[in-house]
Amino acid sequence: MQSIYEAIDWNEVWRSQMQRNKDSSPGRDCSRIWESRESALRFWNMSQENRNRVDKTIWSTDVTPESRVLDIGAGPGTLAIPFAQKAAHVTAVEPADGMVSVLKEKMDEYSVKNIDVVQKRWEEVSVKEDLQPPYDVVIASFSLGMPDIRSAIEKMMMASSKYIYLYHFAGPTSWDLQWKDLWQKLHGKEYQPGPKSDVLYNVLYQMGIYPNVKTFRLQHSQRYGSLEDALKALRPQAQIETAEQAAVLQEYLQHTLKEENGSLVLPASSIRVKMWWEKDQLS
Numbered sequence: 268m269q270s271i272y273e274a275i276d277w278n279e280v281w282r283s284q285m286q287r288n289k290d291s292s293p294g295r296d297c298s299r300i301w302e303s304r305e306s307a308l309r310f311w312n313m314s315q316e317n318r319n320r321v322d323k324t325i326w327s328t329d330v331t332p333e334s335r336v337l338d339i340g341a342g343p344g345t346l347a348i349p350f351a352q353k354a355a356h357v358t359a360v361e362p363a364d365g366m367v368s369v370l371k372e373k374m375d376e377y378s379v380k381n382i383d384v385v386q387k388r389w390e391e392v393s394v395k396e397d398l399q400p401p402y403d404v405v406i407a408s409f410s411l412g413m414p415d416i417r418s419a420i421e422k423m424m425m426a427s428s429k430y431i432y433l434y435h436f437a438g439p440t441s442w443d444l445q446w447k448d449l450w451q452k453l454h455g456k457e458y459q460p461g462p463k464s465d466v467l468y469n470v471l472y473q474m475g476i477y478p479n480v481k482t483f484r485l486q487h488s489q490r491y492g493s494l495e496d497a498l499k500a501l502r503p504q505a506q507i508e509t510a511e512q513a514a515v516l517q518e519y520l521q522h523t524l525k526e527e528n529g530s531l532v533l534p535a536s537s538i539r540v541k542m543w544w545e546k547d548q549l550s
């Protein structure tokens with residue numbers, strides 16, 4: 268007889284939690300919130316302020332000057348640019364217009380020429396037609412917006428000749444808590460968070476993959492010039508359409524923003540998890 272544990276299809280748990288999250292807050296899809304250049308640039312600036320996270324990610328990835336790196340959900344190039352400065356080649360997969368345009372600007376600014384950009388969702392990427400495998404390192408960092416995570420990981424395994432690194436969240440993130448507070452007031456329904464690293468670990472386990480796991484806390488406060496800037500930045504994510512909704516968001520920000528050296532800071536911190544494995548070693 269099958270045990271309860273064996274009967275759980277963890278890929279289905281992932282898919283249904285993603286769907287629940289999408290249904291509760293349709294505009295907050297992991298790639299749709301980065302369509303605008305402004306939000307992409309804000310993400311780049313925040314990453315530069317929390318530079319420690321980027322540096323640690325780069326030095327704790329097994330990259331040599333000969334390495335070929337596949338960066339899935341590369342965003343504005345937070346990792347792709349420093350990887351390109353250390354490795355032979357980077358392919359950056361990124362679907363969001365805003366992110367891709369900032370990534371290209373940053374490639375110019377840093378005179379980085381060894382990045383190929385594939386503007387697609389990972390689900391739409393053909394390893395044969397869109398990429399040049401094999402890649403020594405395949406990395407997806409806080410970019411697992413894929414409903415069928417098992418197929419997404421199988422495709423990563425196909426593209427990799429050696430390492431796969433995934434970064435994801437553990438426990439409620441700062442935005443889960445923020446939207447949990449606000450969603451009912453803004454939209455009259457409960458906010459449902461997306462799947463976390465417990466589900467991811469179980470999906471990998473059911474695939475016969477037993478990854479290394481490292482857990483850490485990340486401070487990722489966001490800085491704004493004024494209350495108006497903060498409102499403008501959060502409006503799309505909060506899906507503000509009416510004056511009443513704008514007033515709810517404004518009141519929340521007035522309570523939460525902290526003044527620091529002449530700017531306003533939205534304090535945020537969350538627990539992050541790195542899972543990584545060598546393709547033929549543990550699977």
Ligand SMILES: C[S@@+](CC[C@H](N)C(=O)[O-])C[C@H]1O[C@@H](n2cnc3c(N)ncnc32)[C@H](O)[C@@H]1O
Nearest residue numbers: 297298340341342345363366388389408410412
């Ligand atoms: C929070 S950013 C992270 C950027 C970068 N990886 C980093 O660690 O700084 C997440 C990125 O993943 C991308 N993304 C979300 N779902 C994706 C998918 N299904 N396929 C490819 N990229 C995706 C988003 O468009 C966004 O640019």
